[in-house]
Amino acid sequence: MRRSTAAIAAIVIVVTAGALVVGGAAPTDAAGPAGGGVTLSMESLAMEVGESGSATLNIAVVPELGAWTIDIEFDPLILESTGCTAFQGGVCNEHLSDSSARVTGASARGIAGDLDLGSFTFRCVAAGTSALEIDIFVLTDADLGGLNDLFPIVVDGEAVCSGTDLIGDASCDGVVNPLDAALILQLSAGLINTLPCPDAGDTSGDGTTNPLDAALILQFSAGLIGSLPP
Numbered sequence: 001m002r003r004s005t006a007a008i009a010a011i012v013i014v015v016t017a018g019a020l021v022v023g024g025a026a027p028t029d030a031a032g033p034a035g036g037g038v039t040l041s042m043e044s045l046a047m048e049v050g051e052s053g054s055a056t057l058n059i060a061v062v063p064e065l066g067a068w069t070i071d072i073e074f075d076p077l078i079l080e081s082t083g084c085t086a087f088q089g090g091v092c093n094e095h096l097s098d099s100s101a102r103v104t105g106a107s108a109r110g111i112a113g114d115l116d117l118g119s120f121t122f123r124c125v126a127a128g129t130s131a132l133e134i135d136i137f138v139l140t141d142a143d144l145g146g147l148n149d150l151f152p153i154v155v156d157g158e159a160v161c162s163g164t165d166l167i168g169d170a171s172c173d174g175v176v177n178p179l180d181a182a183l184i185l186q187l188s189a190g191l192i193n194t195l196p197c198p199d200a201g202d203t204s205g206d207g208t209t210n211p212l213d214a215a216l217i218l219q220f221s222a223g224l225i226g227s228l229p230p
Contacts, residue, residue: 038062038150040139042072042132042157045122049161049172049196052082052123055132056116057103059152064110066142071102072120075130077194078161083121092118100135110142126196127163127172131156163197168217168228170209172197176228177221181214188214205229 043055057070068090074081076098086092090105103118120132133156140147168176170183184201186192188211195201201209203216219225 038152039155040070040134040136040152041155042134044132044157045159047124047159047161049124049127049163050174052121053159054083054119054121055157055159057118057120057134058114058116060114061112062115062150062152063112064141064143065107065112065115065150066110066140066147067106067138068117068140069102069104069136069138070117071096071100071135071137073100073131073133073135074122074159075099075128078124078126078128078130079122079159080125081120082123085119087116087118090117092120094120104138107142122159124159124161124172126194127161127198129161130159132158164200167200168203168213168220170195170197170201170217172200176217178218181217181221184209184214184217185211203228 038059038061040057040059042057045053045055047053057072059065081094081101084092084094084101084103086103086105088105088111089107090103092101092103094101096102101120105117134154136154139150139152141150164172164174166174166176168180170180173179180201183192183195187195187201187209195209198209201213203213203220206212216225216228216230219230220228
């Protein structure tokens with residue numbers, strides 16, 4: 001009778017231990033696809049207004065990349081998209097819209113590793129900060145049995161466009177000339193919504209930007225006054 005009780009106890013222990021092992025394996029399997037170890041990231045930029053710079057879209061470390069269509073969204077009041085180069089045999093469109101650029105591509109057998117998907121070039125048109133936001137439309141593996149979506153960790157970039165300390169340089173090109181006066185007059189007439197360097201437009205120091213500031217710039221350009229504010 002003691003042997004039977006001991007045998008039953010041993011069976012219970014074995015079964016219980018087995019349940020613990022099986023139960024412990026489930027969270028590991030479930031966590032795999034969620035994180036996956038894949039990161040999709042966009043570089044950041046720091047430029048002066050009027051300057052251009054390029055940022056790279058990277059995916060790491062992907063076990064098998066089959067197809068991708070990814071947009072980079074930005075603020076068109078701060079940045080202008082001027083070019084892009086696709087890698088990994090892809091295709092790039094820097095003018096998808098006035099606020100986005102796109103890279104797309106595909107591989108029959110899949111590509112793996114730390115991969116640059118595209119390089120995007122932007123020009124700062126005004127002082128400020130714009131996100132370089134990743135928008136995924138397609139991102140899959142190359143499974144021959146049927147493509148599976150990838151769910152990477154996404155790291156957006158940003159572009160910081162620095163303005164000017166030169167009073168009167170509304171265009172942010174480093175000099176004060178009639179172009180700045182023309183921009184201020186366009187702003188005052190409602191033809192444009194903002195100046196490339198808004199803080200530089202107040203040449204009179206009265207806290208507003210208006211035709212008086214344009215007149216002072218013209219006087220300065222003509223040598224009638226020696227400084228701004230006068």
